[in-house]
Structure formats: structure tokens, C-alpha cells
Amino acid sequence: MQTSFSLAQLADSDTRESEKILRTCVHCGFCTATCPTYLLLGDELDSPRGRIYLIKDMLENGKKATVEVARHVDRCLSCLSCMSTCPSGVHYMHLVDHARKHIEETLPRPFADRLMRAVLATVLPRPELFRLSLFAARLARVTSPLLAALPFQWAKRTVAMLALAPDTVPMRSPYSEPVTIVPEGPPQGRVAMLRGCAQGVLAPEINEAAVRLLTRHGIEVVFAEGEGCCGALVHHMGKQEASHDQARRNIDAWISEMDGQGLDAILITASGCGTTVKDYGFMFRDDNAYAQKAARVAAITRDVSEYVLTLDVQPPTMPSRLVVAYHSACSMQHGQQIKTTAQGLLRKAGFVVKEVPEGHICCGSAGVYNILQPEIAGRLRERKAANIAKVTPSVVATGNIGCMTQLAGAVGVPVLHTVELLDWASGGPLPRKLMKNALLAQHG
Amino acid sequence: MTQIAMPQPDPLILAKRERIIAGLQERVPAQWVITEEDERRPYETDALTAYRRLPLAVVLPGSTEEVAAILSFLSRERVKIIPRGAGTSLSGGALPQEDAVVVGVGRLNKVLDVDFANRTARVQSGITNLAVTTHISPDGFFYAPDPSSQLACTIAGNIAMNSGGAHCLKYGVTTNNILGVRMVLLDGTIVDFGGETFDQPGYDWLSLIIGSEGQFGIVTEATLRILRAAEGARPCLLGFDKVEDAGACVAAIIASGIIPVAIEYMDQTAIRICEDFAHAGYPLDVAAMLIVEVEGADAEIDVLLTHIEKVAREHGARIVKVSKSEAESAAIWKGRKSAFGATGRIADYLCMDGTIPTGQLPYVLNRIGEIVAHHRLRVANVFHAGDGNLHPLILFNANDDDELERAEQAGNEILELCVEVGGCLTGEHGVGIEKRDLMEKQFTSVDLDQQIRVKLLFDPDWLLNPAKVFPLNLHPLPLGRAA
Numbered sequence: 028m029q030t031s032f033s034l035a036q037l038a039d040s041d042t043r044e045s046e047k048i049l050r051t052c053v054h055c056g057f058c059t060a061t062c063p064t065y066l067l068l069g070d071e072l073d074s075p076r077g078r079i080y081l082i083k084d085m086l087e088n089g090k091k092a093t094v095e096v097a098r099h100v101d102r103c104l105s106c107l108s109c110m111s112t113c114p115s116g117v118h119y120m121h122l123v124d125h126a127r128k129h130i131e132e133t134l135p136r137p138f139a140d141r142l143m144r145a146v147l148a149t150v151l152p153r154p155e156l157f158r159l160s161l162f163a164a165r166l167a168r169v170t171s172p173l174l175a176a177l178p179f180q181w182a183k184r185t186v187a188m189l190a191l192a193p194d195t196v197p198m199r200s201p202y203s204e205p206v207t208i209v210p211e212g213p214p215q216g217r218v219a220m221l222r223g224c225a226q227g228v229l230a231p232e233i234n235e236a237a238v239r240l241l242t243r244h245g246i247e248v249v250f251a252e253g254e255g256c257c258g259a260l261v262h263h264m265g266k267q268e269a270s271h272d273q274a275r276r277n278i279d280a281w282i283s284e285m286d287g288q289g290l291d292a293i294l295i296t297a298s299g300c301g302t303t304v305k306d307y308g309f310m311f312r313d314d315n316a317y318a319q320k321a322a323r324v325a326a327i328t329r330d331v332s333e334y335v336l337t338l339d340v341q342p343p344t345m346p347s348r349l350v351v352a353y354h355s356a357c358s359m360q361h362g363q364q365i366k367t368t369a370q371g372l373l374r375k376a377g378f379v380v381k382e383v384p385e386g387h388i389c390c391g392s393a394g395v396y397n398i399l400q401p402e403i404a405g406r407l408r409e410r411k412a413a414n415i416a417k418v419t420p421s422v423v424a425t426g427n428i429g430c431m432t433q434l435a436g437a438v439g440v441p442v443l444h445t446v447e448l449l450d451w452a453s454g455g456p457l458p459r460k461l462m463k464n465a466l467l468a469q470h471g
Numbered sequence: 472m473t474q475i476a477m478p479q480p481d482p483l484i485l486a487k488r489e490r491i492i493a494g495l496q497e498r499v500p501a502q503w504v505i506t507e508e509d510e511r512r513p514y515e516t517d518a519l520t521a522y523r524r525l526p527l528a529v530v531l532p533g534s535t536e537e538v539a540a541i542l543s544f545l546s547r548e549r550v551k552i553i554p555r556g557a558g559t560s561l562s563g564g565a566l567p568q569e570d571a572v573v574v575g576v577g578r579l580n581k582v583l584d585v586d587f588a589n590r591t592a593r594v595q596s597g598i599t600n601l602a603v604t605t606h607i608s609p610d611g612f613f614y615a616p617d618p619s620s621q622l623a624c625t626i627a628g629n630i631a632m633n634s635g636g637a638h639c640l641k642y643g644v645t646t647n648n649i650l651g652v653r654m655v656l657l658d659g660t661i662v663d664f665g666g667e668t669f670d671q672p673g674y675d676w677l678s679l680i681i682g683s684e685g686q687f688g689i690v691t692e693a694t695l696r697i698l699r700a701a702e703g704a705r706p707c708l709l710g711f712d713k714v715e716d717a718g719a720c721v722a723a724i725i726a727s728g729i730i731p732v733a734i735e736y737m738d739q740t741a742i743r744i745c746e747d748f749a750h751a752g753y754p755l756d757v758a759a760m761l762i763v764e765v766e767g768a769d770a771e772i773d774v775l776l777t778h779i780e781k782v783a784r785e786h787g788a789r790i791v792k793v794s795k796s797e798a799e800s801a802a803i804w805k806g807r808k809s810a811f812g813a814t815g816r817i818a819d820y821l822c823m824d825g826t827i828p829t830g831q832l833p834y835v836l837n838r839i840g841e842i843v844a845h846h847r848l849r850v851a852n853v854f855h856a857g858d859g860n861l862h863p864l865i866l867f868n869a870n871d872d873d874e875l876e877r878a879e880q881a882g883n884e885i886l887e888l889c890v891e892v893g894g895c896l897t898g899e900h901g902v903g904i905e906k907r908d909l910m911e912k913q914f915t916s917v918d919l920d921q922q923i924r925v926k927l928l929f930d931p932d933w934l935l936n937p938a939k940v941f942p943l944n945l946h947p948l949p950l951g952r953a954a
Contacts, residue, residue, distance in 0.1 A: 028520050028819070029869035050870075053815035054520045056559040060599050060623040069578035069597065070503075070531055071558065072510055080513035095509045112622070114748050115815030 028052050031087055040313050041125045042086060049083050052076075052117045058109035063389045063407055064102050072099045075109035075119055082126040091133035092126075100126050102403060104396050105263055106357035106389035107302075111364070120302075120362070121309065124262065131265030139181035144264055147395050152224045152256030152273060154203060161228065164192035187401035191432055193229060200231030205252040208238050215245035216291045218334065219284055221277075221304070224256035226297050226428040232459060233296050233428065236450035237331050241294075243453060244338045249290075253280035257295075259303035262310075263394050274307055275317060282320050285327075293328045296446060298427040299394060302362030304328045330359065331446055332369045332426060343377040343452040351378045351448065352420035354411070354434065356427035357389045369426055369445045376452035381418035385410075392433035404433070412437040422461070424448055474879045475904050477524060478938055480569035484550055488527055491550055491572065495530050498540040503578070505529035514573050517558040517565040518620075519905060521821075521875060526553065526567035531575045535653060535661055535691040538574065542689065543659025545572055551934050552657075554685035556597065556625030561811075561822045562903030564632060564684060568938065576627045579691055582606050591650060591667055592695045596627035600634075603695065612697045615642035618899065619808045630690050632901035633682030637733040637807065638764075640857035642698070644899065646681040653692035654680060657930050667694060679925065684901050685936040687929040704732060704766035706803050707776055709783045710757035710790030714738065714840075717759035718832030720786035721856040724763065725829055727782055729775060734857035735762040735807050738836075741814075741853040741864070748813040749806030752799065754790045761856065762807055810853040811864065818866035820851070821878050824900035825889030829859045838888055839863050846881040848874070860898030861889065887912055902940045910942055919945060 030049050036042050058075035059065045065074035072081065081096045092100075100123065109119050136144070150160050168189045174182040202222060218241065226233060238248050254277045262270035284290050295301035305328050311321035353370050360366050373380045391397055391407030415423060415438050423442045425431060431442045441460040451458055484491075495504045505511055506528050516523040527550070532538045545552050551571035558565050567573050576597035583593040585607060592614070594603055600621040603614040617636035618624055624634070630652065635644040642648065651665030665677040680687060711717040721734055737745065737753070737760045746753040753760060761783075765775040780791045794800040806813075814820050827835050836852065843850040843865060854862040863885055867878040886896050886909055896906045896913050910919060923941060933946060 031870075051815050053518070053812055053819065054516065055518050055620065055812040055815070056557050056623045057620065057809075057812055058623075059557060060601070065577075066580075069575075069580060070505075071513055071575070071577065072505070076558075077513040081509065084509065084512045093507075093509050095507050099510075114809035114812030116748070116813075117815075 028054055028083075030083070036086075036089065041128070045082070045086055045122050045125050048118045048122045049079070051115050052079055053115050055114070057114060058112050058119075061108045061112045061387055063104060063106060063108065063391075064403060066388065067403060067406055073102050078103055078126075079117070079119070079122065082122060085126070085129065092130040094134070097130045097134050097136075100130060102400060104357070104389050104391070104393040106393060107361035108357060108387055108389065111361045111387065120306075127263065127265035128267050129265075131267075139179070143181060143184055143399070147398065148261045148264060148266060148269065151260050151395070154224055154228050154255075157225055158196060158199075158228045161192050161196045164189050165194070168192070183401050184398050187404070188398045191397065197229070197231055200227060200235060202231065202234050202238065202250050203227055205250055207247065207249045208242055209247050210242040210245045212245055214247040217247040217249065217289060218292045218294050219249050219251050219281055219290050220294045220296065220331075221257060221300055222250045222254060223297060223300055224260075229432065230428055230444070232447060233444040236444065236455060236458070237294070237296050237446040239455045240335065240446055240450040240453065243455075244340065246338070249284060251280040251284050253283075257300040257303050259300055260394055262303060271310065274303075274310060274321070277304070278307060278311075278317060278320050278324050281324050285323065290327060292334050293324060294331045294334050295328060296331045296426075296444065297429070298330055298356045298359040298363060298365075299429050301328065301330045302358040305363060330363060330365055330368075330426065332372060333365060335372060335446070335449065336368050340372070340375065340449070341453045344454045345452065347377055347452060349378050350381060350419070350421045352381050352383050352415050352418050352423045354383055354390065354415065354423050354425040354430055355386055356425055356430045357393070359426050360387065369424070372449055373424060373445060376449050378448060378452070381420055383411075384414045384417055386414075390430050390433050392427075392429035394429060397433055408433055408437050422448075474876065475522065475563075475908060476943060477522075477566075477568060477904070478943065484527070484570040487548070491545075491548060492528055494544050494548065495528060495541065495572070498544060499530060499532050499537050503531040503533065505531070514555070514558070514575075515567060517555075517560040517563060519561055519563040519566070519903070521869065522563050522566050522904060524567045524569055526571055526573045527569065529573040529575060531578050533578050535655060538576075538655045538689055538691050539659040539661050541574060542655050542657055546657045546659070546932075546934055549932060549934065551937050552689075553936055554627070554631070554689045556628030556631070557599065557623050559620045559624045560628065560632070560901065560903055561824065562632075562897075562900045562905035564628070564901050564903040564936070564939065566904055566939075571937075574689060576625065576689070576691065583692065585697070587612065589667065590697050590699070592697045594626060594693055594695060596630070596690045596693055597625050600624055600626060600629055603697075607697055608700070611700050613700050614695055614697050615639070615648050616645050619811065621808070626693050626695070627690055630681050630693060631683065631685045632899065635855065635858070635860060635899035637735055637804075637855055640734060640855065641730055641732045646678060648696045649677065649681055649693055650696055651694040652677065652680055652690045654688040654690045656688045657935060665694065669696075682901070684903065684940050686926055686940060687935065701766035702768045703772060704764055704800070705772050705776065705794055706733075706762050706764040706800055707779065707791060707793040708753060708803065709761040709763060709788045710754040710792075711759045711761075711786075711788055712757060713787060714759045714836050715833040716787035717761055718836055718856075720761065720783055720788065721832055722829045723782050723786055724779060725857065727778070729765075729778060731763050731765045731775070731779070731857065733762065733764045733855070736760070736852065736854050736856035737762070737807070737810070738852040740849065740851040741810055744813050744817060744851060745806035745810050745853075747816065748809055749802050751802035751806040752792070753803075753806060754792070757790060762803060807853070810851075811862075814851060814864050814866070818849075819869035820864040820866050821882050822900070823861065823863045823865065823882050823885050824898045825861050825886050825894060825896060826898040827859045827861060827889050827892050827894035829856070831892040831894070832856065832859065835861070835888060835892060839885055842884045842888070843881050846877040848878055848881060855898070858898075859894065883909060904939050907939055908942050910940070
């Protein structure tokens, strides 16, 4: 598409990148068809092509963000389905990230909106605070019926937030501290695993299963000193400074390991985080002190499934013919373009894997989207649950904590992380979520 | 400067904008009436982005009745109406005007009823072409016309432009696959044309409606003919060192009596662009490639492919590569169907859409090369060779006005060439604004007058998708001349 930026505008690095992205777009409209919000709303403004045009107009003319532009960009899930679809290779992720930053900097949001965003940005990346707030949420849930009756968006968001809090908060995991876990025999490899933020509190069993699976195959796993939230959460709210601070801490932590005992890979068990960590190189491209380090970190970052695929995985000790619906997280299939890895591993481990119809469409989780846009997120969850039901699975497997939380109450069967099933099949314990189920009867 | 002129907006209409918007908001919920400038902006163009006009307002009705209320109101107010599907037109078919209201059917995207026994599907017109097939494919059925933009384009747009696609060689274009439509006329009357079967009693109105480019009314529902999918289908890739050989091979395959489901042509530039995106295993070292697909039972496919390979070898094919798996076939088609968009990776483009007798392929391909070179530009050729429907993509830099002008000039010359060799200006993209001013090359003034008379029966004031299809100098009501 034609663009008209002045040389002065192009002196800004973000604008320069956005201009390049806009120039590759030919406005063919393919992206509209696979955009979840366009499917639901039918308005081009809530499609990638419409948003690209809104962003182009705002940036080209150096305009402050308006309420209207923000509304449509806010409704974007950043699922990046459009990037899988786009034949021209438009890097929508970097464009929408730039737009979000521009909106955050130029649009004063209403007080309730600001407050909600500030609370999420403060609490979620801090595991101890998040843990406490989960207990608080359980108590606060008694107010939900009252709040639901209020005609305010903040009330709907609060109800959505409270509903996402689990009924029981798991015990604190041994991996919530910096620690190195060594395999029994001589190590075949050494990896760092992201401890991260919310996942470790909500579902510590994921990293625990991943560690068992890896150490069983001779891999040493380190949870590095000093790392924490990857920064994705605030990054998607346009809060660049905060996201870069969080990312820098992780880069420092992992570089110290890379330059110390060395790392073969940095593994991420939440694909949402993986998409962001893999993008560190781009995020710090203009930062003299961090550009190189960030690129080094990004270069060895892998989703845990990608790394497990490189191992000679032991044959299943307990072949299970459990029917698994694999729900590919958007950050997995679109963000990282990992399309078939987990399904292949699960099949090899003996599971009967079913692909979910309309599998390219988001479940509505999308970070904190399900709190900020509860109505659209709710409709997408129902749509996803109905599609999952079509393959009548015994369990759902996925690679992202956000999807697990979003789908947990909606699909009527346990939702597990891929590594939990892989660990179990290769000799690990029966996943907790399967224990109370009569599923064991179905094993072949 | 772009070459195709658009009329000046009517100041009387602009002056009563508030009243028009208020009228729309009385007829559809306010959230579906788009009025802010920021929000109207993305509706200022379609897939022919060199042309842009900010509409007065955009309205997204949720039912046929709402469309009727809107049209009745706007026509009473003498406001121009731009029907819009998914906005994927390459001929500017959905280009707005400053004094016009865009009426989008994107929210009308449901399947209403499927009747497998009688092989029909009734759908709302804003559903995408591919969504129809996706809906019925679990039962082994499909909807045949498959424009390359089928993922995104709507049935409404397909009807407006009488769209084709790769597989139309065997199954025909849109007009051969629509049984009936529900259409809202300019005054808000809702009428049904056609029915549940082909060949309804009385005049064949349907043939008049399909391809009328949104100038007769707005179609809100359609009854489609759906087909049982063949037992199997298999594409093969034929690689040639000479462009002319590939052209001659197409004619020879058709002449030998075989009608494959599709014969698609790509030249080297197009092959490289598409392979980069789709990783389909296209041969990169050939001058031209044909994708030939046949379908049926395995034995039938084997016989047909053996025969096609023989013809291809006789015409200088150096590479013959048959798809070995579903995944490979899917990648082969993904590359072809994404050809236009994938071209965006290397340049902006104007996509031409002329049709020629297949026997003229070698000559026309050569001439296209010369024309584009004369204008100091490059071309990527990718098209439906089986039915002679060309899509030369003229590559240019959209940020360079001079290149755009040269690209448009080259495009015009290519389309004139198509007419010269006995073909026509459009294959499947419609006339829109893009080929409007070339219509007099194709038709005599007698032809055009007759066409305009038909148009005026539906829209005497030129309110529906105006400034398109007919050259502007023919516009002011030529009824006097007609008498």
C-alpha cells in the first residue's frame, strides 16, 4: 500500500518499522476471514485490515489516538491468526504493538479503565502478590451477582476477573525459587526454564512435569536467579517501559547462565510468554546495551515441545489410548508458527489425538483480554468449547496457561498441558486433574 | 496522479449529512452506523488501493428488512449507495464516493438452510465463499466457484462480479452455480429471483442479476447449487523452459478432449514469489509452470494424468511432478491462491483480468512481456489458463506516482490487446472503475446504450454503485438518446 510518512517521522525507529510493515500490505483482505473479532462482529474496523488502516491513518498523520481507534485496537486479541493467513508477510504483531504504545501514550483513558489496567499490570507479574489476590478473589466472589447487575464495563470486567480465579490455590512449588535440578546420570544437556509469573501460581504442576520429563531424558534444568515475568502482559497493554524492565531482568539472568555454565536452550512452557521472549531481539534492537544480549537470548529460546522433539523420547511406559483434543494456542500456532509439534509428540506417546475444528480461531483468553473484553472473550470461549465437543475428547491438551484457565470451566473435561501428558506417558505420575476422573477405566 | 476520474461530490447531499445519518440511525441500531472520520477511513477503498474516496457514512445492516429500510430511505433522499461485501474487489467495485453511503453486508454471514437431497444451500450473502464449502464439506459437498480470494470474498461480491476461479474450467462460474437470490431493490422492495432449481418459468432474470456489479440492487440471500465432491483429486506440476510451450500445451490439453478441473499458469516471477510463501515444491528453474488438476476415482486420475503427461512431454515439458499427498496438494493450491497477496512481499501490483481464446496464449504472453518492458516495469503472470482468463500482475512502487501511471497505462494496453485478439476486458473481477473507460473498446455505442437502458430500469437516477461500469460521459440519463 501507498504510505506517506515524512522523513522526520521516519527518523523514529518504531515508525520506520511500521512503515515497512504497511508497505508490504496489499490490502487483499484475506486476513479478515480468519480474524475472530471480524467473525463475531462483521465490521471491517474489527478486522486486521481495518485496524491496519486505522493505525496507518493515526501514525501517518501524527494524530493522538482517539476513543474510536482505541476501541478497535483494544478489541484485537493479538492472536496473530492474521499473520498465519497473510500471504504478503505483514508483521501485524509489531504494528499493533506500536499502536498500543501510541495509544497508551496519547489517549487518557477513563479512571475505571486505568485503574483496572494498573491493577492487572501490578498484580499478575508478581507471583506472591498474585497468590494473595487469588485468595482475596475467592472471598470477593460473593459480590459477583451484585456486580453483574451493574451496567458498567468495570463491573463486568471485575466479574470476569473473579470468575477466572481457581477454587483452590495450589501449594507453592519448589520451583518458585532459583534452583537447579540435575538428572540421575551424566547430563546430556542443560537448559533454563522460565519460572515466569502467573503460571507458577495457578498451575505449578506444569513446570514440575516438564522438569521430570527433561531430567528423565538426561537434561539438567535451571530456574535462573533473578528471572520473572517475561513482560508480555504489560507489553500488550502498551506499557513499553515496564515490559522492557521485566525483559531486561530475564535477559540478565539468562545471559549470566549462558556465560557461566552455559545453556543449550531457554525453555518456555507457556507459549504466550514464548512469543514475547522470542521477540526480545526486536524489542531491544535500538538499545545499545541490550541489543546483542537480547538477540542471543531470543536465538536459543524454544517452546518446551520444540525442545522435547529434539530428544530421543522414551517409548511410553504405559500406553494410553486416551482421546486427546489438542487445542493449539494462538501464540503457539500463529505467534511462534509451531503447528504440529505437540500433536506429533502426543501421538508418539500413545494418545489418540484429535484436531479441533476451526482450530485456528482463538479461545478468547489472550492474556488479560478475557478480563478487559469479557463479552467477546465469552463468545469465543463458547464457540471454542462447542468445537472441542465435536471431537468428544476425554481430555484437552494445550501449551498455554491462559487457554487452560479460559477453557477449564467450559469444556467439561480436564484441560492439561502437553508436558503433563508426555511426562505421565513416559513414567511420571498420573496428572492430578485426571485422578478424580473415571478416565483411567478407558486406558487400553 | 491516478488516471480514472471520479465525479465531484454533490454539495446538496454533503449539506444534509446530519439528516442522512439520523435517518440511518432510525433504521438500524446506532452502533452499526459508522460516522466518525477515523472509522470511515478504512472503508474508503477495497483491494484496488490506488483509488480512495472517504464515504459519507457506512452502515452495516443485520437483516434483509434493514437493508430494505436503508435503501428505501436513501433513494428517497437521492443519496448514492455503495454495496460492499468483503471489500476484496480488484477492479474498485466497492470504491465509495464522498457523497455516498456504503452499505456493507458483512454481518449477514449465516448459512440458513442446507438441502443435501436436492443439492442446495441457502445462505446470507455476506458469508464468505469458502465458509460455505467449510460448512458442507463434512458431508462431502462443496460449492464450486472458487475465486482465489475465496477465503475472504463474499457470495454477495461473487454474484455482483459473476466471479470465477481455478476450478471453473470444469464447474462453470458463479452464474452456473446460483439457483436463486433475494434482492432488495432501490425503493426497498424485497424480491426473489430464480428459485430452488435451474430454469424457472418465465424470463431468466437471474442471469441479468448475476454480474450486475451492485447496480441493480443489493442481494441479501442466495440459494446455491452445491455439489458432491469427487472421490479424489490430484494436481500435477508441469515445468517448461519456454513460455510459448506452456501456452501451447494448455491449448493442446483442451484440444485433446480432456477437461481437467483446473489448468493454472504461473511464470517464473510468480513461481518464485509463491514458493517463498507456500513451500509447495514448485520448480524454480523453469520459465513457466502449469498446475493441472484432475479428479475422480484413483484409476481415472491415473489414466488422465498419464495422458496429460504425454501431451506435456510432446510440448516440451521438462518437469512433470504429480502431488503425492493431501498435504502436498494443499500446499500447491495455497501457493496459487495466495499469488496476488504474496506478490506484496516484493512489490505493489495492479492485477489485470482479461480473457482470450486459449489458442492465442503464446502470442499474448509474448506481447504482455513487451508492453510491460516498454513501460519499464516488471510483470508476474499467474492465471486460469484453461479458460484463457489472464491475470498479469504489473509490479510497481505505489509510493512513486510516475510508476503508478505507467503501470495503469501498461494495464490498459494489455486489456486492449485482449479485445484485439478476440477476447474480452474482464474474466471474473468485473468492470468496476478499473475497466470502465475501456468499455467503448469492447462494445459499440449501440451495445452500451442497450445495457444502460436495462440498468435504468432498476436505477433511473444512477444511485446504485454509480460512476462504475459505464464511462462517465455516457452517464447523464441517456433516455432521450435511447428513444
